[in-house]
Amino acid sequence: MNFTISKRARTISMALIVIGVVAALIGILGDHSEHHQRTWASLFVNGFFFFGIALGTLYFFALQYVTESSWSVMVKRVYEGIMSFLPIGAIVVVVVLLAGAFGVNHIWHWMAHETRVLDEASPNAYDPVIAHKAGWLVPIFFWMRTIVYLSVFILFARWFRRQSLAMDQQTGDTLLANHFRNYRRGVAFIVLFAFCSTAMAWDWIMSIDTHWFSTLFGWYVFSGMWVSAMITALILVLYLRRKGYLPQVNNSHVHDMGKWVFAISFLWSYLWFSQFMLIWYADIPEEVIYYQIRINEHPWLLWGMFFVNFAIPMVLLMSRDAKRNPRFLITVATIIFFGHWCDVVQLVMPGALGEHFDGIGTLELGMLAAFLGVFIITVLNALTKAPLTPVHHPYLDESVHHHT
Amino acid sequence: MANKVVYAVYEDPELLKDAARKLVTAGVKVRDVFSPFPVHGLDPIIGIKRTRLGIVSFMFGITGTSLALLGMWYFMIHDWPMDIGGKPSFHFYQNLPAFIPITFEFTVLCAAHGMAITYLIRNKTLPGMPPRNPDPRTTDDKFILEVRSEDNGDIDGVVGLLRGTSVYEINERQY
Numbered sequence A: 001m002n003f004t005i006s007k008r009a010r011t012i013s014m015a016l017i018v019i020g021v022v023a024a025l026i027g028i029l030g031d032h033s034e035h036h037q038r039t040w041a042s043l044f045v046n047g048f049f050f051f052g053i054a055l056g057t058l059y060f061f062a063l064q065y066v067t068e069s070s071w072s073v074m075v076k077r078v079y080e081g082i083m084s085f086l087p088i089g090a091i092v093v094v095v096v097l098l099a100g101a102f103g104v105n106h107i108w109h110w111m112a113h114e115t116r117v118l119d120e121a122s123p124n125a126y127d128p129v130i131a132h133k134a135g136w137l138v139p140i141f142f143w144m145r146t147i148v149y150l151s152v153f154i155l156f157a158r159w160f161r162r163q164s165l166a167m168d169q170q171t172g173d174t175l176l177a178n179h180f181r182n183y184r185r186g187v188a189f190i191v192l193f194a195f196c197s198t199a200m201a202w203d204w205i206m207s208i209d210t211h212w213f214s215t216l217f218g219w220y221v222f223s224g225m226w227v228s229a230m231i232t233a234l235i236l237v238l239y240l241r242r243k244g245y246l247p248q249v250n251n252s253h254v255h256d257m258g259k260w261v262f263a264i265s266f267l268w269s270y271l272w273f274s275q276f277m278l279i280w281y282a283d284i285p286e287e288v289i290y291y292q293i294r295i296n297e298h299p300w301l302l303w304g305m306f307f308v309n310f311a312i313p314m315v316l317l318m319s320r321d322a323k324r325n326p327r328f329l330i331t332v333a334t335i336i337f338f339g340h341w342c343d344v345v346q347l348v349m350p351g352a353l354g355e356h357f358d359g360i361g362t363l364e365l366g367m368l369a370a371f372l373g374v375f376i377i378t379v380l381n382a383l384t385k386a387p388l389t390p391v392h393h394p395y396l397d398e399s400v401h402h403h404t
Numbered sequence B: 001m002a003n004k005v006v007y008a009v010y011e012d013p014e015l016l017k018d019a020a021r022k023l024v025t026a027g028v029k030v031r032d033v034f035s036p037f038p039v040h041g042l043d044p045i046i047g048i049k050r051t052r053l054g055i056v057s058f059m060f061g062i063t064g065t066s067l068a069l070l071g072m073w074y075f076m077i078h079d080w081p082m083d084i085g086g087k088p089s090f091h092f093y094q095n096l097p098a099f100i101p102i103t104f105e106f107t108v109l110c111a112a113h114g115m116a117i118t119y120l121i122r123n124k125t126l127p128g129m130p131p132r133n134p135d136p137r138t139t140d141d142k143f144i145l146e147v148r149s150e151d152n153g154d155i156d157g158v159v160g161l162l163r164g165t166s167v168y169e170i171n172e173r174q175y
Helices: A007-029 A034-066 A071-083 A086-101 A114-118 A128-132 A139-167 A172-204 A217-242 A251-282 A285-297 A299-316 A326-356 A362-384 A396-400 B013-025 B053-079 B093-122 B155-163
Strands: B004-010 B032-034 B143-148 B169-174
Touching: A007 A034, A007 A362, A034 A071, A034 A086, A034 A139, A034 A172, A034 A217, A034 A326, A034 A362, A071 A139, A071 A217, A071 A251, A071 A362, A071 A396, A086 A139, A114 A128, A139 A172, A172 A217, A217 A251, A217 A326, A251 A285, A251 A299, A251 A326, A251 B093, A285 A299, A285 A326, A299 A326, A326 A362, B004 B013, B004 B155, B013 B143, B013 B155, B053 B093, B143 B155, B155 B169
Parallel strands: none
Antiparallel strands: B004 B143, B004 B169, B032 B143
């Protein structure tokens, strides 16, 4: 059965885009930070958040191939739909990075005045910490890496999608051979992804706070993307099921997707807390500065988002009945979705703006609404392109009878 | 009349599930099933109530959390205040992040051990308990469905029904 976008969904996404753009414009007019830094940073926050959702989904999709999971076959088209946002998110991220490289914004302050910062002869500009990291944080190498990450992600996403559509027409030995090809490509992707996602988090986000570093930062950002992806997929599957599409998705599938949201919320909380606790305990000035600005200036944002992303899934999604109740799930998932957006805000904003960031405002929320609108319309549009239930897959029958 | 117990042996969990479904539809009460691994989807067919092991594990976990926090408050704050790593505030909540790893570990420890012991007691499989398994082959590759005459009046009719399923062998015993 093919999916068609309902008029209501189209109107809502268009309304989100219009309201979002208007609110963002109002926010931009009120943005008096130097170089409109706040506008650029908000753009990066939202671009990266939705890019992360698509990337987390791509990773999870490959993981299903690697583990040869059968339950997720019924919902694999939903994952493919979310993956379709990857190029758009990548473009936004690259635009902000390019603007940073050309000095239009100063979010990554190691990029600008690069020569002076590294020049020991000019004592006012010389920065020994950045000079020490110059082997890695040097523009040419940075851009080579960024190109590698994005090509790996986008090429694999396209290949997986093409392969998945082709498998709909195949049976017998061809189908089986392609199934094992997916498995091998999935393994290759996971290995590449392990490097790319970690280094990407250092390059794009950790280098905003150039002087600061944390060794598990990459995993923390990755777990945030992963859980956001799980939330988005869950909401989308519940929406489609309610609309009467995906008739073969039963409560066990929904239960499993709920389990993933629950489990990855814990992974995220575990990594967040590990990073926080080690820095808090050691109390070394160059490390605690990262948390000082966040705790002193934005305590509600930091503790609030940690409470929402940790305590709410823990308490509300613990029981089996909660994970089988669509209404309840969708409510909780929407709250955590917003919580993880706040996580990305607190990752980027305090570092990019310093004391000029005075909390989430019209600008950030407007851009969130606009991006959400574009995201919904892109994903739903991708869902219309292929049958929502895969036609042929070695594990299709097993997935139909999935029961936990 | 002596009571009779019938053990129907199957070679595949799906065949067993089909047979159980057929029996239950005919109004037969299946007493138990013995299998080498958990058979998904069997419980609702033979009318086994949902496990409460999850609630038990939550109780054990919350006990661990409370004990760990209470213990560390007593050891580190109340009874013998400690200054470790330059954190001499002696306030429980200000030192809380340092207590979280132990709390987490103790929660897991209590939940895991409590659950394992509860499971063994509930299944009557604590070390030294007499085995209740009717046939050692169910620990290898066979699946056994148990029907008792005290639950079903017409046990011969049940055996007839069982013969109509893809059964591997049927054993009857008196007890």
